[in-house]
Amino acid sequence: xxxxxxxxxxxxxxxxxxxxxxxxxxxxxxxxxxxxxxxxxxxxxxxxxxxxxxxxxxxxxxxxxxxxxxxxxxxxxxxxxxxxxxxxxxxxxxxxxxxxxxxxxxxxxxxxxxxxxxxxxxxxxxxxxxxxxxxxxxxxxxxxxxxxxxxxxxxxxxxxxxxxxxxxxxxxxxxxxxxxxxxxxxxxxxxxxxxxxxxxxxxxxxxxxxxxxxxxxxxxxxxxxxxxxxxxxxxxxxxxxxxxxxxxxxxxxxxxxxxxxxxxxxxxxxxxxxxxx
Numbered sequence: 682x683x684x685x686x687x688x689x690x691x692x693x694x695x696x697x698x699x700x701x702x703x704x705x706x707x708x709x710x711x712x713x714x715x716x717x718x719x720x721x722x723x724x725x726x727x728x729x730x731x732x733x734x735x736x737x738x739x740x741x742x743x744x745x746x747x748x749x750x751x752x753x754x755x756x757x758x759x760x761x762x763x764x765x766x767x768x769x770x771x772x773x774x775x776x777x778x779x780x781x782x783x784x785x786x787x788x789x790x791x792x793x794x795x796x797x798x799x800x801x802x803x804x805x806x807x808x809x810x811x812x813x814x815x816x817x818x819x820x821x822x823x824x825x826x827x828x829x830x831x832x833x834x835x836x837x838x839x840x841x842x843x844x845x846x847x848x849x850x851x852x853x854x855x856x857x858x859x860x861x862x863x864x865x866x867x868x869x870x871x872x873x874x875x876x877x878x879x880x881x882x883x884x885x886x887x888x889x890x891x892x893x894x895x896x897x898x899x900x901x902x903x904x905x906x907x908x909x910x911x912x913x914x915x916x917x918x919x920x921x922x923x924x925x926x927x928x929x930x931x932x933x934x935x936x937x938x939x940x941x942x943x944x945x946x947x948x949x950x951x952x953x954x955x956x957x958x
Contacts, residue, residue: 682710683710684710684770686706686707686708686746688704688705688706690702690703699726703725706721717744721741723742724759725738725741725759726739727760727761733783733785736779737780737793740775740777741759741775741777741778743773744772745937747770768937769937772799773811776796777795778794779793788826792820792822794818795819797818798815799813800813803847812844814843814844816840818838818840819839820838820839822835822836830863833859833862837855840852841853841854844935847934848885851882852883853881855878855880858874860874869904869906871902872903873900875898875900878897882894882930895928900922904916908956912957918950920949929944929946
């Protein structure tokens, strides 16, 4: 596999409260089956409408390429919207995003909607073709720092995937995580999280899966201690506290490499320690 990329990005301060992000990349990917060369424009707008309210929007074209240990020095976000995804190399995509953010004192909230259209390379019998995948999403969030000790946040995320490539044909998800966090000056920390998730899945004809929908609520709990003098942190966490069984479709049918599922239908207990030497 051989890939070449060249890009240029600039931020233009049009007015005191208006920033425009402009970029252009030239990506080329070549292997035994693919030989792609694409110019990909990027445009982002960040407008501080008031001291507390801001608007952002983006139009992004990109082509997924090989990355060394999944890292790059190319900007990965345009006006707060991601442009790089873990998917098959050679995937060509176009993304449009709009968002509003509010911030005042100890409250931060906002909403964003995105639409992404991807063309995914498919290899069959020595030939290559491209299949469409449409991804629509909406997200709303609310974060409240009650004081120096307690914080509360809730999100609502809606995702709709219409897929003509390999994997399920359709996937509709609603996810609502709620977090309550505690921070103590002595170093003790705690986090209580509950997550509601609902999915509706349409599998390809002939699929061996019978279950195509589920909704469930999970509870996670974690406590930890920050060592003095920034020496590190020790955490103990329990996921799926009540050992809830459920059916969940992850996104490994999109990812270029399989990753661990965010939700596991078994109680999981682990201890993690990060020590700074």
